[in-house]
Amino acid sequence: MIRFAIGPCPIEIHFSCFALFAFCCIFTGMGGSAICFVSVLLHESxxxxxxxxLHMAPARIILSALGCRVVLNRGCHLSDWKQAIISLSGPAANWLVFLSTLILGFADSPLAMVxxxxxxxxxxxxxxxxGGFALRYILRSQFGEEKADSVSKGISVxxxxxxxxxxxxxxxxxxxNYSLLALSIYLMLYLVLGKDEAAP
Known part of the structure; x- marks a missing residue:
């Protein structure tokens, strides 16, 4: 694990990140891996x-092959709607890049596809x-935490x-091409094991 800090915020990078990058290089080459890396970096940024x-500085950022986990400072609380906005900001950035490639005439480029x-x-x-985290937060704002979590898990399944x-x-x-099946298996394990990580 590699640890460093940007200002007051410590950052941890697990070696699984580098393993995933090496795996991508094998199957997509350096060019494809670089595009994937930049797109994921944009998503997490x-x-x-x-x-x-929203004036919420993270206490710690953890990067692994499963993505980026942002740990909030203790005592900091956001409304459910603000949590949903944070969750949806990642895919919104990817959609913005994709729409930009459409406008510029590069819809069939690797950047657009990724x-x-x-x-x-x-x-x-x-x-x-x-999307699952955003749905959970939106439901919590309407029905309370216990019912929202139950309904959210049912919709996930x-x-x-x-x-x-x-x-x-x-x-x-x-x-x-087993990528979608592998993703589905991982998501199934997440739901079965009941692992609850902080939303990004």
Missing amino acids: AHLGAMLS NLALGLTHILPIEPLD LFLLPLALLGFYILLRTQY
Whole structure:
């Protein structure tokens, strides 16, 4: 693990990040990996930018192969709607890049495809994706924490089952593309194990 600080905020980078980058290099080459890295960095920076715009400085930032986890200062509280805004800011940044490539005539470029994939994936109402966290916070503002968490988990399962079937179908058709199925399995494990991480 690599640790350093930017100002008062400590940052931890797990070695799984570098393992994931090496894995991407093998399958997509250095160019594709660089585009993925920049797109993910933009996504996570949008989360951080939204937090800072709401005057919420993070206490710690943890980077791993599973994404970026931002730990808030103790005693800091945000409304459910503000939490939802922070969650949706990441995919919104990816959609903005994708729409920009459409306007500029680069809709079939790797940059467009990567940001479209990130935007589509993270807008799904499945925890721990950004759309799932946003849905949970919006429901909490209307129905309270316990009921909202239960409904949010049910909606996650409802969307996850067809996603897993689609991933399995793609694997059968292509004989090699298991990325969507792997994502579905990870999300299933998250729901089954009940792991609750802070929303980005």
